[in-house]
Amino acid sequence: MRLVKSLHISIAMALALTMSVSGVASAAAPTIQNQASGKIGGSGATFPQNQYTKWFTNFTTLNNEATPVVTGNSTKQFSSSNSTNSLVLEYSGVGSGAGIANFFGANAKTATQMFSGTDAVLSATDRSNINGVVGAGKYSVIPMISGPISLAYNVPGLLAAGRAATLRLDGPAVCGIYQGTIKKWNDEPIRTLNPTITNLPDATIKVVGRSDSSGTTFIFSSYLAKAASVAQKMCGYHSNFSSGEANLNDPVGDFKPAKTVPADQFAGIRSTNGAAAITSPGGSNQLLASYIKAAANVYSIGYVESSYITSTAADATIVGSIQGAVLAAKDLSAGKQVFLSPTNTTVTSALTNGKAAELQDPINPTASYVHPVFTSGVNSYPIVGYSWIMFYHEYLPATVTKQQVQGLIVFLNWALTTGQASAQLYSGYNPVIASVRTLAIAELHNIKFDGVVVWP
Numbered sequence: 001m002r003l004v005k006s007l008h009i010s011i012a013m014a015l016a017l018t019m020s021v022s023g024v025a026s027a028a029a030p031t032i033q034n035q036a037s038g039k040i041g042g043s044g045a046t047f048p049q050n051q052y053t054k055w056f057t058n059f060t061t062l063n064n065e066a067t068p069v070v071t072g073n074s075t076k077q078f079s080s081s082n083s084t085n086s087l088v089l090e091y092s093g094v095g096s097g098a099g100i101a102n103f104f105g106a107n108a109k110t111a112t113q114m115f116s117g118t119d120a121v122l123s124a125t126d127r128s129n130i131n132g133v134v135g136a137g138k139y140s141v142i143p144m145i146s147g148p149i150s151l152a153y154n155v156p157g158l159l160a161a162g163r164a165a166t167l168r169l170d171g172p173a174v175c176g177i178y179q180g181t182i183k184k185w186n187d188e189p190i191r192t193l194n195p196t197i198t199n200l201p202d203a204t205i206k207v208v209g210r211s212d213s214s215g216t217t218f219i220f221s222s223y224l225a226k227a228a229s230v231a232q233k234m235c236g237y238h239s240n241f242s243s244g245e246a247n248l249n250d251p252v253g254d255f256k257p258a259k260t261v262p263a264d265q266f267a268g269i270r271s272t273n274g275a276a277a278i279t280s281p282g283g284s285n286q287l288l289a290s291y292i293k294a295a296a297n298v299y300s301i302g303y304v305e306s307s308y309i310t311s312t313a314a315d316a317t318i319v320g321s322i323q324g325a326v327l328a329a330k331d332l333s334a335g336k337q338v339f340l341s342p343t344n345t346t347v348t349s350a351l352t353n354g355k356a357a358e359l360q361d362p363i364n365p366t367a368s369y370v371h372p373v374f375t376s377g378v379n380s381y382p383i384v385g386y387s388w389i390m391f392y393h394e395y396l397p398a399t400v401t402k403q404q405v406q407g408l409i410v411f412l413n414w415a416l417t418t419g420q421a422s423a424q425l426y427s428g429y430n431p432v433i434a435s436v437r438t439l440a441i442a443e444l445h446n447i448k449f450d451g452v453v454v455w456p
Helices: 005-014 049-062 096-103 124-133 171-179 188-193 215-227 230-236 267-272 285-293 307-311 329-333 344-357 402-415 434-446
Strands: 038-044 087-093 115-118 139-154 300-305 317-319 321-323 384-392
Touching: 038 096, 038 402, 049 087, 049 139, 049 307, 049 402, 087 402, 096 115, 096 124, 096 215, 096 384, 139 215, 139 285, 139 307, 139 344, 139 402, 139 434, 171 188, 171 215, 171 230, 171 321, 215 230, 215 300, 215 384, 285 300, 285 307, 300 307, 344 384, 384 402, 402 434
Parallel strands: 038 087, 038 115
Antiparallel strands: 115 384, 139 300, 139 317, 139 384
């Protein structure tokens, strides 16, 4: 995998022949040869699934094949279902871990596995597995979309001054809830953060987490590690942490976010703290959001990509306000805290400040790459992540056609340009910043079919 950023930049500059409406540089638009048909399938993270579904629908509508194309080239060769005579985009939300495993699995490079989605940064083990099957440097990992993770909770009827109130939380409080040191909704740390709420219930917090190898968990654990207090020692997400020892006495090691199921990660320490086990209702953002909002699960809390708050809206499920990463000087002097909800402005601030702080772009990120969580800036929402698509540099005629590969490139290029406009975004997602998208588009020029570059 190429990680030399100067090469990315030189390619991007060479491609800056025209500018799309989104402000991303591109060369002559890719197209598709006639008589295209077949599936263009992928699998992986559920974090971006709502967005991918909207993109597939909108893109297919714009490029629907009303009449079969039998001569020349045309992007209008897509259908929502007829893969016998047209191209059909498909995506299965199975979680980042499964998406990564599928990328080097038995169906790699076939019509059902032309790409994978992940929100987790590839580990050394992931890379070794992929390199063994696909080959080192023979695939790309590019960010397609970004978005915030919300703390969804089911605590109905909260009031402040007689009006409905939104719960406030911060990194140490969220860490305490997951480690089991904060057990009830009216425990002192929560009361301190919410002095105006008059009816915090004396009820046990039902903590919820994903049950699979989840990229959403990876982003959330990155936040916990960065936002926890010093005494909480990266909330257990460091190289020396051992859940089996069930304490925070281990010497702090290197920063180590994980896809580990929270019920396993915190099992030992929660038991020592006398807290009930974390509930793991399923392996997707949709399942978690639906579980938390259910009337039977009152007093629950969990982490979900923000679009799932919208798609599973219920009176009892609310987006919690999280303390910002950096407090403005004027607020510090007044002894105030800054709490932020996930909005386009607060997420964009996190993405911009996060990229400025990193030594590498989120293109083909190394194992040390950190999501833009708990970034600088008083207006930066602190739980923000990218969702990446992984694609191969070489596709073969034994498993797919050149038109299917061209179709993949056409769609990805559209999604990284037109697809980033606000009208094309599902509620709860944010565009990837333009400078990063330019580098992502440059990676599409690495794709070959039967040894020949598809989009020169």
